[in-house]
Amino acid sequence: MISLIAFNNVSKHYQMGDTLVKAADDISMEINPGEFVAIVGRSGSGKSTCMNIIGCLDVPTSGEYILKGENVGALNKNELAEIRNKMLGFIFQQYNLLPKLTVLENVEVPLMYAGLSKADRRKKAIEALDMVQLSDKLTNMPNQLSGGQQQRVSIARALAGDPAIILADEPTGALDSKTSRDVLGLLQELHKDGHTIVLITHDNSIAVTAERIIRLEDGYVIYDGPADAPEAMVISHHVLEGGAQS
Ligand SMILES: Nc1ncnc2c1ncn2[C@@H]1O[C@H](COP(=O)(O)OP(=O)(O)OP(=O)(O)O)[C@@H](O)[C@H]1O
Ligand SMILES: [Mg+2]
Numbered sequence: 001m002i003s004l005i006a007f008n009n010v011s012k013h014y015q016m017g018d019t020l021v022k023a024a025d026d027i028s029m030e031i032n033p034g035e036f037v038a039i040v041g042r043s044g045s046g047k048s049t050c051m052n053i054i055g056c057l058d059v060p061t062s063g064e065y066i067l068k069g070e071n072v073g074a075l076n077k078n079e080l081a082e083i084r085n086k087m088l089g090f091i092f093q094q095y096n097l098l099p100k101l102t103v104l105e106n107v108e109v110p111l112m113y114a115g116l117s118k119a120d121r122r123k124k125a126i127e128a129l130d131m132v133q134l135s136d137k138l139t140n141m142p143n144q145l146s147g148g149q150q151q152r153v154s155i156a157r158a159l160a161g162d163p164a165i166i167l168a169d170e171p172t173g174a175l176d177s178k179t180s181r182d183v184l185g186l187l188q189e190l191h192k193d194g195h196t197i198v199l200i201t202h203d204n205s206i207a208v209t210a211e212r213i214i215r216l217e218d219g220y221v222i223y224d225g226p227a228d229a230p231e232a233m234v235i236s237h238h239v240l241e242g243g244a245q246s
Contacts, residue, residue: 002068002069003030003031003032003066004031004032004033004035004067004068004164004165004196005029005030005031005054005065005066005067005165005198006029006030006031006064006065006066006067007027007028007029007030007050007053007063007064007065008028008063008064008065008066009026009027009028009062009063009064010024010026010027010028010053010060010062010063010064010065011024011025011026011027011060011061011062011063011219012024012046012049012053012058012060012061012219013061013062022218022219023046023049023219024046024049024050024053024060024219024220025046025218025219025220026063026220027046027050027063027216027219027220027221028063028221029214029221029224031196031198032196033164033196034191034194034195034196035196035197035211035212036187036188036191036196036197036199036210036211036212037197037198037199037210037211037212037213037214038198038199038200038201038206038207038208038209038210038212038213038214038227039051039198039199039200039201039214039216040200040201040202040203040204040207040213040214040215040216041202041215041216041217042202042217042235043202044218045216045217045218045219046216046218046219046220047200047201047202047216048169048200049219050200050216051167051169051198051200053065053072054067054165054167054198055084055088055090055167056072056075056080056081056083056084056087056088057080057084059072059073059075059080060073067083067087068087068164070083085110085113085114085161086114086161086163086164087163087164087165088163088164088165088166088167089110089157089158089159089160089161089163089165089166089167090158090167090168090169091151091154091155091158091166091167091168091169091171092154092169092170092171093169093170093171093172093173093174094174095142095147095150095151095153095154095174096154097142097150097153097154097157098142099141099142099143100141101141101142102138102139102140102141103129103134103137103138103139103140103141103142103145103153104122104125104126104129104138104139106142106153106157107125107128107129107153107156107157107160108121108122108125108160109157110157110160110161111124111125111160111161114161124160124161124162125156125160126138127160128156128157128159128160129153129156131156131159132152132153132155132156132159132186133152134149134152134153134156137149137153146179147174147175147176147179148175148179148182148183151171151172151174151175151179151183152183152186155171155183155186155187155190159190159195164196165196165197165198166187166190166195166196166197166198167198167200168187168197168198168199168200169200170200170201170202171183171187171199172184172201172206180206184206184209187199187209188209191211197210204233204235207227207232208227208228208232208233209227210227211226211227212224212225212226212227213225213226213227213232215232215234222234
């Protein structure tokens with residue numbers, strides 16, 4: 001099987017005065033179509049750095065990011081935007097819905113950028129909202145919905161263009177525990193339907209809902225394997241060795 005996402009020795013470095021910050025440090029990994037992967041790690045471990053690279057919002061300082069066979073590092077800004085529209089559906093902690101558009105219009109926006117006709121946009125948006133059980137809220141404004149419902153709108157928006165990858169960055173960060181479970185359940189359903197999902201979180205109890213965990217620490221991968229293996233929950237080598245711990 002050809003991998004959907006491949007990081008080959010990906011690094012992202014920032015020169016801050018005299019210090020070199022290694023936000024991503026020689027990361028190699030592959031994600032196959034249909035996988036549900038959680039990228040987990042503490043604050044500052046490099047999650048957003050990886051998410052920005054996977055989401056074609058940023059490019060590595062060195063190493064290669066191959067997305068469905070295409071070397072993303074070689075693309076210019078316009079090409080990055082195009083591949084982003086075609087290949088990726090984003091879900092963020094803060095939903096990022098447009099307040100002056102209805103639920104239906106919000107879901108149609110990325111389909112417009114993808115160049116679909118008005119009729120096709122409407123059809124796909126209605127289908128996606130049906131999938132997240134919001135068919136009865138099409139003409140509501142975002143502020144008329146609960147947080148969980150707003151997040152479901154943003155999931156519908158991510159889904160509507162049928163992207164190769166759904167990229168969710170702390171999608172339950174603003175939700176209570178019951179609503180969080182609903183949203184995570186929805187991601188699991190999408191996974192069962194064959195979608196590829198990359199979930200970014202600092203929270204182990206959320207990461208375990210994925211089938212595979214990639215754990216980052218200080219910009220590098222300290223674990224990559226099944227989510228249900230005991231090693232998946234080993235938080236830090238420093239802690240195990242009894243060494244200095246920040
Ligand atoms: N633009 C930048 N310039 C300098 N350093 C940066 C930049 N972006 C990130 N870093 C550094 O890279 C490291 C990883 O940052 P990143 O944002 O990827 O962490 P994170 O795992 O997403 O953390 P959080 O859970 O707090 O969001 C941090 O030490 C951060 O300070
Ligand atoms: Mg972050």
